[in-house]
Amino acid sequence: MQSNVRINAGVKLLGLCLISLFLTNAPVQAAEPAAGTALFNGRDLSGWVNVNGAPDTWQVQDGTIVCTGEPRCFLRTDRMYENYVLELEWRHEKPGGNSGLFFHADALPQIGAPYPRAIEAQLFDDDHGSLFGIRGASLVPLTDPDKKGSTARARALEKRCKPAGQWNQYVLTTKDGTVELAVNGKVVTRAKQTSLVKGFIGLQAEHTEVHFRNIRIRELPSSNPPPEKIAQSDEGFVSLFDGVSFAGWKHLPGHKGHWVAHDGEIHYDGKAESKKRTDRDLWTKDEFGDFILIADWRLPVEPELKPHPIVLFNGDFLMQEDNPRKRVTRPHLDAGDSGIYLRGSTRAQLNIWSQVLGSGEINGYRTDKTMPPEVRRACIPIKNADRPLGQWNRFEITMRGDRVTVVLNGTTVITEAQLPGIPARGPIALQHHNDPVEFRNLYIKELK
Known part of the structure; x- marks a missing residue:
């Protein structure tokens, strides 16, 4: 009798093992998970924000989000999430596919980058399942730690993704800064102490090309994280540049081959052709009144020493004693010159340059000796906040009435400078100044 019991128990155990093995290796089904709320309705991108891509970068086809992969950019949820279990399915169309799942992400990209500060779950063919921080975010790996790169990375304990063309499932659980990722039914990656614990979810x-479907979330109780653990919020900024074209800009015949859109960046060689000087600048089609403008820029050429004038506290140039018409200069590294025009006014030019004075200077008003002294002084940056030549910088420009404030790389350099006579509304321009310059991450929020 005892022998028969042991045989029956062994048969049952063997059966359970075979069932478990079958389930572990069974293909991922398209059926909805038993719990959670759908983040993607299968029909359109309601609930999602195309942050910095072209209109056709992210499309919905047959219940699937289809991403072309161009330009480099991201699609994110329209609200933040903290603790949760997230399920989604994805597939690459061809071998060598690359993508990622962002979580605890900022609303906008970091300076000079196509992506936000976030934690990423990798969707790369050769490195699927790894977890790491990008653009300033970080974590502590718990599985197969890799610290060879610029950021610590938790690598998957085994490769479980299927070949291109087949669907894979990720189940991501994040709670109080601890993360685990299951790939096709098995947890393979773990990490802890994520620098951010609340933010947006992004693709x-x-x-x-990469496809996504069956995206669902089951939220867990909040831990009421402190502000420093929460990502940058959505403040209502709208992109002025789709990353691949000049839709929304007056791209004139003389601009062709000179103002070029490529992979999320605007490249200008400084050689636009037009008899009219202002037709060499790149202007928006729309006009704006009060607004906050975000613009990333850099001067990409190799700097060289050139004579630079010296600006006095009152806005005048320092002139030679024996020749009052000639400026005093000193050698300084120079990588070129450009600027941003506000409300259609070439006088309201925020300088992008290599001068000791620093970028953000409002040249047309600072050099106008008919302006009151206090107006001219306010147009001089209180500090040079430029990054080293060749690196990306970020302007945050606030225009209210005839007053402008300029924040450069997080430092306020111009505070409510008055610009008498500036139009109430007008377009914005990226300036031609004969030198190469690059722009990206152009966002605007209109103020009421």
């Missing part, structure tokens, strides 16, 4: 475009 990454990175040069290859």
Whole structure:
């Protein structure tokens, strides 16, 4: 009798093992998970924000989000999430596909980058399942730690993704800064102490086509994190540049081949052709009144020493004693010159340059000796906040009435400078100044 019991128990155990093995290796089904709320309705991108991609970068086809991969950019949820279990399915169309799942992400990209500060779950063919921080975010790996790169990375204990063309499932659980990722039914990656614990959920475009579907979330109780653990919120900024074209800009015939849109960046060689000087600048089609403008820029050429004038506290140039018409200069590294025009006014030019004075200077008003002294002085940056030549910088420009405030790389350099006579509304322009310059991450929020 005892022998028969042991045989029956063994048969049952063997059966359970076979069932478990079958379930572990069974293909991922398209059926909805038993719990959670759908983040994607299968029909359109309601609830999602195309942050910095072209209109056709993210499309819905047959219940699937189809990403072309161009330009590099991201699609994110329209609200933040903290503790949760997230399920989604994804597939690459061709071998070598690359993408990522962002979580605890900022609303906008970091300076000079196509992506936000976030934690990423990798969707790369050769490195699927790894977890790491990007653009200033961080974590502590718990599985197969890799610290060879610029950021610590938790790598998957085994590769479980299927070949291109087949669907894979990720189940991501994040709670109080601890994360685990299951790939096709098995937890393979763990990490702790994520630098952010609340933020947006995003999907990454990175040069290859990728598809997503069955995106669901089950929220867990909040832990009421402190502000420093919460990502940058959505403040209502709208992109002025789709990353691949000049839709929304007056791209004139003389601009062709000179003002070029490529992979999320505007490249200008400084050689636009037009008899009219202002037709060499790149102007928006729309006009704006009061607004906050975000613009990333850099001067990409190799700097060289050139003579630079010296600006006095009152806005005048220092002139030679024996020749009052000639400026005093000193050698300084120079990588070129450009600027941003506000409300259609070439006088309201925020300088982008290599001068000791620093970028953000409002040149047309600072040099106008008919302006009151206090107006001219207010147009001089209180500090040079430029990053080293060749690196990306970020302007945050606030225009209210005839007053403008300029924040450069997080430092306020111009505070409510008055610009008498500036139009109430007008377009915005990226300036031609004969030198190469690059722009990206152009966002605007109109103020009431």
